[in-house]
Amino acid sequence: MSFSCHEGLKKILNSPDTVTVLATINGDGTPHAAVLESLRLTDDGTLEYLELLESARSYRNLTASLWFNKTVSLLVATPDGGRYQITGKLVKISICGAYFEECYIRVREKLGDMDLAAVCFIKILDVVDDTLAVRFARQEAERPFYKHLDRLART
């Protein structure tokens, strides 16, 4: 199921209470997960992620995903139990220029003495509503064998 409401997703992603986990793999297939501190949905529907640390494993893996044309996965969790799976493709890593400098200034205004390694732009390929209730309803409808019999017993 695709989550097609841009404004809805934007509100969720741009909320400070939302937790987003980025899952990537490195060159030899080792998985890596990281909580993203600075992700937002831009007006044109691209995800913009500010990578603060040059040494971050996630930055290296994002670079590899751009270099070798691989997708990345993001899990978005809201405090009310909402869960969304986003599949995306890194389309650009910006390490300099006017917009990068604007982001650098913003980061330092917000976080104090912090650095910025790159502004990463991720194109969204798919968004799936992964909230437990939605997933359960989907499973009940699509996989009728996936249940314990006692749930069907006469009471």
Add this chain to the structure above:
Amino acid sequence: MSRNIVAAQKREPDLGEIIARYPDVPPLIITKIDVQRRGVHYTERALAVMDAARHQQRSAALFGSRDAKLTPLPESLLFRDGTTVLTDPTPVEENPYHVDFLDGLLVITDGGRVVEEVEYWPVPDFFDKQTSSGTPMKFVVTARPQRLNVMPSSYCHFWTNDKGCKYCDIVNYLKHEKSELKVPAKLSPDDVKETIAEALKQPGRFSTICLTAGSDTRGTVPFDEEVEGYIRLLQAIGENFSTKKFPSQLIATAFTEKQLARLYEETGLMSYTADIEVLNEKLFNWICPGKAEWVGYKEWQQRLIRAVAIFGRGNVNTGIVGGVELARPHGFTSEDDALQHTLEEAEYLASNGVSTVSMVWVVRPKSYFNDQKNASLDYYVRLARGLQALRLKYDLAMDFDDYRRCGNHPDSDLLRLV
């Protein structure tokens, strides 16, 4: 470059074939190598979107370029992964890639086919300013996307008795540059200090300072003058920083331990590079006769190794001009032999804490080797992989000379994965 050289280049496997041959090497890095290897030609459409207020134009460089001109052109290119591509404007007859503006995008094309999207380098804010002595700051300090370049002097004393490196055009280029641009031949520490101070007013723009110039053999001990000049400049630059040490690289002659210790202790310098240029003693003696005469191949290696004890492991490296080991008539006649030998010697250095980085040899019209051909794309890709594999094998970091702080070494671009 003769028609034969272009014809030979066209017989070699092309970019697509090499990308398919090396699935472990990022296609963007292979593309960068080929763009550096073949150079670029800017179309009228591409030049029409160059905006001097936003884009950096070709500035005073240490070495010349393939077109032997100083006309206003974009300084260089950036790929969409942040990779820096130092390009050389190249005459169309020499089969360069074309930089074009198509469907609202700046792209490089080959034979009319779009290869990759590119951007021009952003111009630094300080480029339109002058120092209090009236020198345009862009002639005092030049820039890459994230690096400041200080080139204190464009003269190399190895040319005094005609023993400059055979691929190098520094002295001939200097005459050209000085007369056409009025670039100062020697920089004053005050001008440099003031320009760096101005550059630091642009938050997020720069992450390192690199100093380099020609060799200066003068002094009680050879190169004392060169060392003294760098110390003066580094101390002046250092006055802009709150910490004693600041991210910086010196690319210079192979100095003695005493000279290196002075550089490390008396300044904020954090890393050191002495380019050995070619990893073979016989070829070094032929191609770099000045370095051979004043230092010697084995001593050059030992000075690099000794520098590790002073600057620390991971902070010392050497550069080679990739492909020059195949120069005629004394170079290797097979790319396989050249690669094997180069990597063996690079391994000796790596095992002693010294990284090797390669540059793509750009044949310069004002150099002694002006009629030669650089190596195949396949060779450069294998060289990049081989040098990076040595860093992994010997667990050698090289943060000071990576994609952001330099951008001229395809092998060190691969550090982004580690």
